[in-house]
Structures are given as C-alpha cells and as structure tokens.
Amino acid sequence: MSGMKQDTVTPTEGEEWAAAARVALEREGHRSGGARDTVIELLAAAGGCLEAEDVAEQLRSQGQRVGTASVYRALALLSELGLLERVAVGSSAARYELVLADGGHHHHIVCDDCGETVPFSDGRLESAVHGLAAPAGFEIRAHEVTLHGSCPGCRG
C-alpha cells in the first residue's frame, strides 16, 4: 500500500494559479485582454489535464470566438514560462497541466485500450524521482510518469 490518491486542483488553487499566470505575463511585458486570458481562465477552472482541442472547443461552446492557433500559442507561452507542463500521455494529443506554486503535481495512468486518462499522485514516487542523480551534466527541471494498463471498463 502506498500513498497514492486521486489528486484534484481545488477552485482556490486554480484561481491562485490564474493570478500567478497573469502576473508572470505582465512581468514579461505581455498584453492582456485577448484570447490568452480566456485560455487561462478556462485552465484554472478545469484544473488542467486538457488537450489543446479541448480548450478550444470549450471556449467556443462558451460563445468565445477563438482560433486554434491562438490556443496553441497561449499554451506554448505558458509552458515556456513554467506555468504549464505539456505532457505527452497516450499516443495522440498532448495534455497541459497546471504547475502549482506549492510544487504539488500529479501523474497519469492511461488505458491503452480506450485511451482514458486518470491522474494520480504518490509521495514515495516523488521522493524516488527527486533522489535521482542526473546523467552526465544534465540539469533536471521536471519529470513525468505515465502508467499504462487497462481501465475497469476495458478489463473484462
């Protein structure tokens, strides 16, 4: 038995993340008011774990007229600033996770049959990863763990 638990981003954490994102963007001299802001709001509300197309789709279903390219550009910029982590889970599209101020984050288990992706977190795993010594001259800045298997529905 390990310390694994379902990890969720609370509404409060989401709003704090959005505030930090806005501050970081302003500090870097970026303008506010456009599509990027709505991407930030949506990510904060959803708590991350979205594909680019999810973001675009959900914004459009809210009545926003947002171009796919703008979504990708916003996600790329936020990733560069260290506010998002782009995770290539599964075989298709990448997902974006909030990078929270307290360093708390989660990983993913993917059903290889249906593609369902479920987040989890585990303290012992984090300890093991942080104990890693980087190979020759590398500087480690982030890590990503993906489990593969079958979900309850596909396991029959």
Add this chain to the structure above:
Amino acid sequence: MSGMKQDTVTPTEGEEWAAAARVALEREGHRSGGARDTVIELLAAAGGCLEAEDVAEQLRSQGQRVGTASVYRALALLSELGLLERVAVGSSAARYELVLADGGHHHHIVCDDCGETVPFSDGRLESAVHGLAAPAGFEIRAHEVTLHGSCPGCRG
C-alpha cells in the same frame, strides 16, 4: 546518490531479443522474409530508442527499399505482441524500446532545448513504481518515466 547508470542493450541481448521476436511472430502465424524482418534486425542491432523515421532511414541507407508504412506496421505489431514499448518522449515522434526477457528497461531524460534524448535506469525508481497501487480498478502493465531539463550543451 542513487543507483542511476547509463543503460545499454548489449549485442547479445539484442540478438536474443530478435530471436524471441521471430519466435513470437511465427507462433502467431506471421510470415517471415520481408520488411518486418529487417526492422527486427535493425532494432536488435541498435538496441532500441529509435523513432519510426530513424528505422526507415537507416534501412534505406543500408540499401533496403522499405516503405514508411511497413515500418510503422512492424512497430505496431511488435508493440502489440509486447516485444516493443512505444514511448512518447519529448514533443515530436514516438520512440520504440526493446522489451527484454529479463524485464530490464530504462527511462529517458530529454533536453527541452535541443530535443536530445538520453536513456538511464535506476533501481530505486523501479521499486517505487512497482510499489504503486493502481487507482480504482486499473490494472497496470507498464510504466514510463521522462525527465525534462537541459543537456550539457544547452546549459550554457
């Protein structure tokens, strides 16, 4: 300090893997003699960690006339049979790793600046991963760890 070390597949391990692959394919009723065999040979010699395009390119530079689709089909079949693991490391193309009989495998550290990918293995990390309890009803069959950072060349 942890048990991390550079992990390489020895020529002997590679040949054993190729033999196992040929046995598995015959057992499943697949024919031999075509492009798939050369893909197996190349993977065994290279020790894995190749992208589909690498495989196609290297075969062509050996004078083989091989279609990209055949390479992808071979890689997909070998993955289905559990002889390869498809890993989505970095942002672009997937890489394929040999699944060795002794269960030994490695993970990857990626330079987010230049894309260089270096394999590593670590015993303590493996223990931590195997100690994980799967979320509700999931059955874990494989895992994948990717570190992100900067390589010596890009760290300046």
Add this chain to the structure above:
DNA sequence: GTTCCTGCAAAGGTTTTGCACCATA
C-alpha cells in the same frame, strides 16, 4: 493458389507558420 505482406500514395490528426486585421498600451 490463397493469404499475407509490401510499397506507394493519399488521407487523417495534431501542431506550427504566414499574413492581414484588430486591440492594447
């Protein structure tokens, strides 16, 4: 001879880029 495998070409899905227009500062 039948079935599977192959190469080529075309299509599919994801992500990036070019460009003209608009909004922010």
Add this chain to the structure above:
DNA sequence: TATGGTGCAAAACCTTTGCAGGAAC
C-alpha cells in the same frame, strides 16, 4: 500609433489507411 495578439487559412509533421502487385506458405 507602434507593437503585439488574434483569427483564418495553409502548411508541416507524424501516423494510419486503401490499394494493387508480389512473396511466402
């Protein structure tokens, strides 16, 4: 008004699929 951001469209990239010809059993 100068700059950066945006939407749209087209391109680039990785991967899969359709198909006719060829190879293995």
